[in-house]
Amino acid sequence: MARVGLTTERLVRAGAELADEVGFDQVTVSALARRFDVKVASLYSHLKGSQDLRTRIALFALEELADRAADALAGRAGRDALIAFAGVYRDYAREHPGRYAAARLRLDPEAAAASAGGRHARMTRAILRGYDLTEPDQTHAVRLLGSVFHGYVSLELAGGFSHSAPDSQETWTWILDRLDTMLRDRPPA
Amino acid sequence: MARVGLTTERLVRAGAELADEVGFDQVTVSALARRFDVKVASLYSHLKGSQDLRTRIALFALEELADRAADALAGRAGRDALIAFAGVYRDYAREHPGRYAAARLRLDPEAAAASAGGRHARMTRAILRGYDLTEPDQTHAVRLLGSVFHGYVSLELAGGFSHSAPDSQETWTWILDRLDTMLRDRPPA
DNA sequence: ATGTTTGCCTAAGAGAATTAGGCAAGTGTT
């Protein structure tokens, strides 16, 4: 009985790849076992079960995404930071649709607290410090940016913008441009 | 063997209710059969299977949502129309989270073509006629509104805005106000 | 070499999806 060398770490990484290939919904302990050419029960030494696997993939994706966002933000501010940050989300979702879907998994409170969710929120706030917003407005803006990025990326991934002109990239640029302007302008009172 | 009177129609409606109660992901032909106190195999006279059930629930939800949106739009224009239309999405998602999730199901092209997706797009364009946008800008704006509404509603449903001030309603109003202003303003060049 | 840990196994049982084939409750004809 040759040992394959399973670890939770390797399983989660492989699960993330599997998600990108077949969709996060299709990630199953059975499929993962097949991928390692191992019996299903063997995974239960490393994972609590199916739900645990999904949660771990989600946490992994959130970290990876936060790392990329942090890189993109380094040395940028204002409009540049906004564009770079937004691009990270969009690119990640297109490169890794399964992981992106995983990152949107609804986590239970304890998992959420241990997740990179907080980093994401802090980075968004950091970008907004480049704009001159009062406190409640900053929170509103955090929520707006989250909504636009997530919403756009979801719809694009679902194929919503693929069969009509103008192409998606143009709209993306247009939207970021308007958001930047909106945040810069003083509210009309 | 008393006949219960199953029909595709009744099954889909019950499936939609089930989705609202336990989540769209948990909607299963088995659960649906239990709900009608009937054996699972009996549903296969009315549905092609599990995937067919989910697709039908999605189409049902899209129609229902489009009907509500059309009602809300009747007799309104401009900013009022925007606010009413957006409110329909948000309220629907909060009243019927399972159906809303169903409506976001990725449909195969033929199902998508037969869906109310086109009505949704046309209504969004109708709202934008109240603003003075050139053609490409109108398409960009359709996509922006879709992204914001969907993104906001998803995040709110996932509990993203529930544990911090200011409350979600305030942000919602703030966002719609900014969108209205943005669409009204001539672009800065 | 020896004992301990532990990685992967076999076995077994439950729930979900799907297909094939059967009987009786309805429906329509005469």
Next chain:
DNA sequence: AACACTTGCCTAATTCTCTTAGGCAAACAT
């Protein structure tokens, strides 16, 4: 009212995934 006919719901069987329990041997420490 009796006829066949359609069809709604059934039983039965197969496949697949998830999960737990318990076992053997490989890796590791000494």
